[in-house]
Amino acid sequence: xxxxxxxxxxxxxxxxxxxxxxxxxxxxxxxxxxxxxxxxxxxxxxxxxxxxxxxxxxxxxxxxxxxxxxxxxxxxxxxxxxxxxxxxx
Numbered sequence: 340x341x342x343x344x345x346x347x348x349x350x351x352x353x354x355x356x357x358x359x360x361x362x363x364x365x366x367x368x369x370x371x372x373x374x375x376x377x378x379x380x381x382x383x384x385x386x387x388x389x390x391x392x393x394x395x396x397x398x399x400x401x402x403x404x405x406x407x408x409x410x411x412x413x414x415x416x417x418x419x420x421x422x423x424x425x426x427x428x
Contacts, residue, residue, distance in 0.1 A: 340395040340418065342369040345388050349381055357411040364388060366396060366415065373424075382415035393421040 347365035351358075362384040367375045373393075385405045388394050394417045396402075403409050405416035 340397060342371075342373070342421065343367060343382070343394050343396050343417075344369055344373075344375075345384075345390050345392050345394060345417075346379060347390065357406070357408055358383075361385065361406060361411075362387070364417065366394070366417070369393075380415060382417055383413050384417045386417055386420065388417055388420065393424075395419045395421060 343366040345364045346367050349363035349365065351363070363381050364384045365379050366382045367379045368377050370376050382396055383402065383405060396415055396417050397405070398415045402413040402416035403411060405418055406413055
């Protein structure tokens with residue numbers, strides 16, 4: 340799992356039927372200091388994240404498991420919300 344922050348929403352007037360019901364958001368990956376790394380990318384959002392929300396996301400096969408049909412081609416998907424960060428000590 341990787342940290343990310345939602346920074347925008349993708350609006351599509353026409354979608355492949357496999358993507359119906361899936362919201363697509365723009366994410367920025369974050370490092371352990373919550374600083375952006377790499378370029379923003381699109382991720383499926385089956386959970387209903389808000390803009391600016393801290394999330395964790397998966398890529399590849401794990402991302403596909405977040406879709407109603409696991410055969411849907413996805414590169415990334417939000418799989419949870421981050422409520423708090425801190426040490427376990």
